[in-house]
Amino acid sequence: MMEDLHPVILSAGRGSRMYPLTEERPKALLPVCNRPMIWYPVQLLEKHGFTVATVLVGESSSQQVSTVLESFQNLYGVRMKFSLVTVPDNDTGTADSLRTLKGKVKGDLLVVSCDLISTVDLHGLIDFHQATNSTFTALLAEASPPEDDSRKKQTASVERDIIGLTESSQLVYFGAKADLDDNLVLSRALLNRHPYIRFHSQLLDAHLYVMKRWVIDYLNENRSISSVKAELIPHFMRHNLLFPSQTSQKEETGRSSSAASRYHVLSDCAQSCVDSFEQQAYGMSSFTGLWDLHDNHLERLLHCHALVVKDQLCLRVNTLPLYMEANRLLQHQLSKFSIENEQPSSQPRVKGVSQDCSVGSSLQIHDKVSVKRSCIGNHCSVGEKTKIVGSVLMDHVTVGEGCTIQGSVICSHVHVEEGVSLKDCHVGANYTVTKDADLRGETLVVDRGLHF
Numbered sequence: 001m002m003e004d005l006h007p008v009i010l011s012a013g014r015g016s017r018m019y020p021l022t023e024e025r026p027k028a029l030l031p032v033c034n035r036p037m038i039w040y041p042v043q044l045l046e047k048h049g050f051t052v053a054t055v056l057v058g059e060s061s062s063q064q065v066s067t068v069l070e071s072f073q074n075l076y077g078v079r080m081k082f083s084l085v086t087v088p089d090n091d092t093g094t095a096d097s098l099r100t101l102k103g104k105v106k107g108d109l110l111v112v113s114c115d116l117i118s119t120v121d122l123h124g125l126i127d128f129h130q131a132t133n134s135t136f137t138a139l140l141a142e143a144s145p146p147e148d149d150s151r152k153k154q155t156a157s158v159e160r161d162i163i164g165l166t167e168s169s170q171l172v173y174f175g176a177k178a179d180l181d182d183n184l185v186l187s188r189a190l191l192n193r194h195p196y197i198r199f200h201s202q203l204l205d206a207h208l209y210v211m212k213r214w215v216i217d218y219l220n221e222n223r224s225i226s227s228v229k230a231e232l233i234p235h236f237m238r239h240n241l242l243f244p245s246q247t248s249q250k251e252e253t254g255r256s257s258s259a260a261s262r263y264h265v266l267s268d269c270a271q272s273c274v275d276s277f278e279q280q281a282y283g284m285s286s287f288t289g290l291w292d293l294h295d296n297h298l299e300r301l302l303h304c305h306a307l308v309v310k311d312q313l314c315l316r317v318n319t320l321p322l323y324m325e326a327n328r329l330l331q332h333q334l335s336k337f338s339i340e341n342e343q344p345s346s347q348p349r350v351k352g353v354s355q356d357c358s359v360g361s362s363l364q365i366h367d368k369v370s371v372k373r374s375c376i377g378n379h380c381s382v383g384e385k386t387k388i389v390g391s392v393l394m395d396h397v398t399v400g401e402g403c404t405i406q407g408s409v410i411c412s413h414v415h416v417e418e419g420v421s422l423k424d425c426h427v428g429a430n431y432t433v434t435k436d437a438d439l440r441g442e443t444l445v446v447d448r449g450l451h452f
Contacts, residue, residue, distance in 0.1 A: 004107050004108065005107055005108055005109065005110045005210070006052075006105045006106070006107045006108070006109055006110065007050050007052075007053040007054070007110045007111075007112065008053065008054045008055075008056060008098070008101065008105075008109055008111045008112070009038065009041055009042070009053055009054070009055045009056065009112055009113075009114055010056055010094055010097055010098075010111060010112070010113045010114060010207070010345055011026065011027075011028035011038055011055055011056060011057045011065060011113075011114035012040065012057055012058045012087040012092065012097045012165045012419055013027060013092055013094075013114075014026075014027070014058070014089075014092055015027025015030075016028070016321065017318060017319050017320070017436075018318070018320055018323060019315075019443075020296070020411065020426055020427075020428035020429075020443060020445045021092055021320070021323065021391075021409060021411060021426065021428075021431060022443075023070060023411075023428050023445065024411070024428075024429045024430075025061075025064065025429075026057075026058065026061035026064060027114065027115060027318075028058075028061075028065060028114040029055070029064060030317075030323065031375070031377060031392075031394055031395075032117065032317060032323070032326050032327055032330060033326075033327055033330045033331060033358045033375055034358050034359075034360050034375060034377060034378075035076075035336055036068050037114060037115060037117075037317060038055075038065070038069070038114045039072065039076065039078075040066070040116065040117040040118075040337060041112045041113070041114060041116055042069075042072065042078060042185045042282065043076070043078070043337050044081060044112070044116075044118060044119075044120075044122070045110075045112070046078060046079065046080050048122040048123065049123040050080065050082055050110075050444075051079070051081065051260065052080065052081045052082075052083065053080055053081075053082055053083070054082075054083045054084075054085055054101065054104070054105065055069065055083070055084050055085070056080050056085050056087050056097045056098070056100065056101075057084055057085070057086060057087065058086070058087055058088075058089045058092075059086045059087065059088060059089050060089050061450075062084060065084065066084055067380070069082045069084075070411055075260065083377060085100050085101065085104065085272040086100075087100055090259075091228045092375050093226030093228075093231070093321075094113075094207075094226075094227055094228040094233050095219050095225045095226050095227055095228050095231065096226050098215075098216060098219055098228070099216065099220050099223070101216050101382065102216050102217065102220050105213060105216070106213070107213060107220075108210065108211065108212050108213050108416050109209075109210070109211050109212075109213065109215075109216070110126070110208075110209075111207075111208070111210075111211065111212050111228075112169045112207070112208050112209075113206075113208070113316070114209035115207070115316050115317045115318050116206055116314075116315075116316055116317075116345075117313070117314075117315045117316075117317060117326055117330070118141075118206060118208070118312065118313055118314040118315065119312055119314075119337075120141070120206070120312050120313075120314055120338050121207070121309075121312070123297060124138065124307065124309075124391065125139055125208070125210060125307050126210060127170075127260075128267065128305070128307045129210040129305070129307075131216075132169070132170075132303065132305045133303075134166075134210075134234075134303050134304060134305040135211065135212050135215065135236060135302050135303060136171075136209060136210070136211045136215065136233065136236060136304045136305075137209065137211070137304070137305045137306065137307060138205060138208070138209050138214070138233070138304070138305075138307075139172065139206040139209070139305045139306070139307055139309065139314075140163065140200075140203040140204065140205060140206065140207075140306050140307065140308045140309070141203065141204045141206055141308070141309050141310075141312065141314035142202065142203060142308065142309070142310050143203065143204050149249040150229045153415075156407070160176075160177040160178070160179060160201060160202075161174060161175065161176055161177055161201070161203065161205060161332055162174075162175050162176075162184065162200070162201055162202075162211060163179050163200045163203050163205075163306070164197045164198070164199050164200075164201060164436065165197070165198055165200065165306060165308075166194050166196060166198075166405060167196055167198075168207050168305075169305050169306055169307065169308070170194070170304065170305055171233065171237065171302055171304040171305055171306045172185070172190060172193075172197060172237055172304075173190070173197065173199070173237070174229070174237065175234070176230070176235055177201060184199070184244045187190045196208045200308075203308060204314060204316065206314050206316065207229070209228065215232075219232070222235075233304060234379065236304050237304060240301060243355070249422050253416050259430070273365075287423070300340045313333065313336070313448075315329065320409070320426060323392075323409070324390070324409065325394050327358075327375045327389065328373060330355055330358075331357065331358050331373070331375070331385060332356070335359070350363060350365055350371075350387070351365070351366070351369075352369040352370055352371060353365065353369075353371040353376075354371065354373070354398060355397075356372065356373050357371055357372065357373065357374050357375065357376065358374075358375040358376070359375075359376045360376060360378035360379070360380065360395065361378045361379070362378055362379045362380075363376060363378075363379075363380050363381075363382070364380070364381040364382070365381075365382045365386040366382065366383050366386075366401075367384050367385075368384055369383075369384065369385070369386050369387075369388075370384050370386075370387045370388070371387075371388045371389075372388070372389050372390070373389060373390045374388050374389065374390060374391045374392065374393070375391075375393070376388075376393045376397075377393055377394045377395040377397065377412070378395045378396070379395055379396045380393055380395070380396065380397045380398070380399075381397075381398045381399065382399045383399055383400045383401035383402070383403065383418065384401045385401055385402045386399055386400075386401065386402065386403040386404070386405075387403070387404045387405070387406075388392045388405045388406075389405070389406045389407070390404050390406060390407045390431045391407060391408045391409065391410065392408075392409045392410065393405075393408065393410045394409075394411050394412040394414075394429075395412045395413075396412050396413045397410050397411075397412065397413070397414050397415075397416070398414070398415045398416065399413075399416045399420075400416055400417045400418035400419070400420065400435075401419070402418055402419050403416055403418065403419065403420045403421070403422075404420075404422070404423075405420075405421075405422045406422070406423045406424070407423060407424045408422045408423065408424060408425040408426065408427065409426050409427065410422075410427045411427060411428050411429040411430075411431075412429050412430075413429055413430045414427050414429065414430065414431050414432070414433070415432045415433070416429075416433045417432065417433060417434055417435040417437075418435055418436075419435055419436040420433050420434075420435070420436065420437045420438075420439075421437070421439070422437075422439050422442075423439070423440045423441070424440060424441045425439050425441065425442045425444065426442075426443045426444070427444045427445075428443075428445035428446060429446075430446050431444050431445060431446050
């Protein structure tokens with residue numbers, strides 16, 4: 001049931017792979033079609049009936065995020081209430097962030113990343129999680145094939161994983177494709193337990209998870225785990241193999257002390273989700289061995305599953321190419337993300353700006369300007385005879401006369417002087433691109449070095 005789940009939005013990451021866009025604002029607040037990135041998971045949760053959510057945010061950006069979230073009700077009709085939990089800036093892993101929830105949530109967790117843009121049906125994911133009684137359920141999406149050569153360039157930076165699923169969609173193998181050698185090595189224990197495994201290489205980990213509350217307790221007991229995807233999921237899959245359906249006393253005594261120690265930590269944490277009726281059943285049972293009925297139950301609790309969705313928009317915006325792709329793709333699909341309480345907005349047509357563009361308020365545009373397939377933020381000015389194609393201009397950007405900007409991202413408060421040509425460039429906030437500059441594939445940032 002929805003009321004039994006507590007939604008959590010992960011937004012504490014630094015977004016280092018999106019530099020220089022994240023130089024002065026956190027990734028969660030980067031504009032995607034002129035809406036803060038975090039708005040997309042917020043509307044996904046609100047559409048599915050959630051009324052409260054916890055937002056995990058870095059200490060240095062907590063005030064910025066709080067201010068933006070408070071504005072959502074007036075700007076977009078969002079009624080959801082938010083509880084911010086700050087995470088130390090040096091604890092940037094997803095598991096590190098989740099540790100801060102210890103003692104703050106009562107139910108199981110629905111965890112979503114701030115960089116997920118999706119129209120997925122959460123009801124289907126939650127029903128699947130409850131039907132399998134899984135410890136941890138991940139949403140995986142089929143990757144769409146490239147539409148053309150330009151799309152191939154955009155999708156080249158998508159992280160690819162090798163994912164192994166059983167016939168019952170149990171997740172038994174999860175590894176980054178880039179980390180694998182030419183050969184895929186599987187343990188005998190894995191193959192004995194699961195003789196049929198189907199491997200996938202074209203599935204996207206959406207960073208949308210449902211997990212038992214006791215996982216938070218376990219993360220606090222095992223602080224060596226920093227990442228949910230890279231460490232926690234493989235950790236659970238490995239430890240599931242410690243609990244076979246039938247284990248003799250001889251096998252039990254032969255286990256290493258470290259394995260036994262890990263077992264007891266998992267056992268203690270997992271007990272928190274065993275109801276009183278089951279505990280009474282254990283007490284009345286004639287089984288007394290460490291690895292008998294209770295361990296069969298723990299084996300079941302340690303199962304990880306994955307739900308694969310098809311033909312639904314599911315995009316993670318965690319690299320610069322994917323940021324460009326998101327702005328391009330959503331210009332025609334923004335209506336899918338409207339919230340019931342949101343006031344419909346009519347975007348005025350501006351001379352020289354094509355209909356495949358997203359335009360903010362107070363745009364000043366001069367004669368003979370051409371803007372195509374681009375997103376223009378608030379309070380921007382575009383000079384005469386300027387062409388902008390497939391680009392993103394954030395708020396308060398000034399572009400002079402006779403400029404050409406193609407496939408570039410221009411951050412806030414940037415001044416582009418006349419006669420400039422930019423292609424595939426990323427310009428950091430407050431930068432001035434000097435007159436007649438002709439640049440290709442450059443990253444431009446303000447020099448913040450100290451001069452004496």
